[in-house]
Amino acid sequence: MTRIIHTFDNPQRFITGTVGVPGERTFFLQARSDQRIVSVSLEKQQVALLADRLTELLEQVARAEGIDISYFGPADLEPLDNPIQEEFRVGTLALGWNTESQQVVIEAHATSENFEDVPDLEEDSDFGPDVLRVRLTGPIASAFCSRAVAVVSAGRPPCPLCSEPLDQQGHICPRANGYLRRG
DSSP: OBOOEEEEESOSEEEEEEESSTTSOEEEEEEEETTEEEEEEEOHHHHHHHHHHHHHHHHHHHHHHOOOOOOOSOOOOOOOOSOOOEEEEEEEEEEEEETTTTEEEEEEEEOOSOGGGSOOTTOOOSBSSOEEEEEEOHHHHHHHHHHHHHHHHTSOOBOTTTOOBOBTTBEEOGGGTTOEEOO
């Protein structure tokens, strides 16, 4: 089956957000240009890792190329745009820097049975998993990271003993020999 490549060059918005209550949230990446909106779902850990690696990449680029990546605009604190329709579930994330355009390239590939099906960054192969490809300036990518960290940390508080998330009912803590800890 021919894959679908959703490409956004300097979208009006590229954010991460959630739907649901802490402990039952679904995480999304969402890109918007004019009336076109693409939303893909992914795991909380994928969002945290993307923000972490993207921050590292931006710091490396800033040092190596002398590019200012600081973000001076207001933070995008608005909710995800409606309608939120999942195009696919993300299996693989790819990240890179395009030196010609001076932009970050983020690709979110749909879940695939075979990791080898995922093409190289910015490769427009006819076959492989669907992909959301977003190209961003350094400051916009930096703003994405700030929001991603805030969204990930807005979940359930961690247990002080094992760092696993606490439910309102508590949880069975492995460091407390299986006793139910109350939050």
